[in-house]
Amino acid sequence: MPGVAFVAHCLLNQNAKTRGGARCPGIYSPLVDVLRRKGWRIEQMPCPELAFTGLNRFWAVREQYDTTAFRRHCQRLASAVVGAIELHVKAGRDVVIVGIEGSPSMGVCITSSDPGRAGLPEWPDGSEELVPGEGIYMEELRREIAARGIGNPRVIGITHQLPDHDTRTERTRLETFLAR
């Protein structure tokens, strides 16, 4: 087995997305197909937003989730996930983490930000909220991994919710990443 991929919840379950965000009925096949074709084991992480603000949550930016309570929630999730990561790392397996670019909690290189967003949720579609940065859960996950001293797993973000997403480009990027 080449390794173990800890993937964002919604990559196996698009039902967890904020309303309007599900790109397919359930499993996001472009990622899963690549992982399985290459022989990687799949591990699904919990969705930080689903259990905290629920299925009827609004689209939100990083600043709206950046509270002590949400960070504690993320720490609890990260602690559970890193328990499993630690088992695989100690068994000598390569571990990678797959997040979601543009997400306020699961972003790897791109998150969403709008310091002024508040109140009645009316904002123009396509507003410029995507910025370089990491989501809050990913930050807490990295902290937990560092705290347990279990190395530095490689991380990649899936781009399916970015405006310039291209499935073929993403597949190539993912294959290159996994082959390293």
Place this chain on the structure above:
Amino acid sequence: MSRRDERSFRVALVADRYLNPPPRGLDVIPILVEAEWGVIQLPADVYPREVAGPLLEQVAEQTEEFHRHGYDVVVIGRRTGLKEALADAGVPRLDQLEPVSAGALRAFLHGRPSPRAGKAPKRKARVTAKEA
């Protein structure tokens, strides 16, 4: 957000052995993709209780959210501790299948009723001043 939402309102809690099957084991992912079900993965059987327990707690909390909102939620396979975790989160007993074949799983999934959540909500009739 004006984009069409593609969700299926169907979620299967799936034992790890069917998502990461051993050689010649039943692989449920192609069947779930074709039947348009999302997945919540159950912790691997080999995980010790101190690792599996917190993961099962998360599974149960997320399941409760889907169930409460009328999504169809089923269990495929089994996992020690799942029943207790779901009960702690207030989730009633879910329909479950230990799939002996791909055909049995397909029949089970395709035989499910339409999820309550996927149906168009009934609008409340406006109350006129006269009626009030």
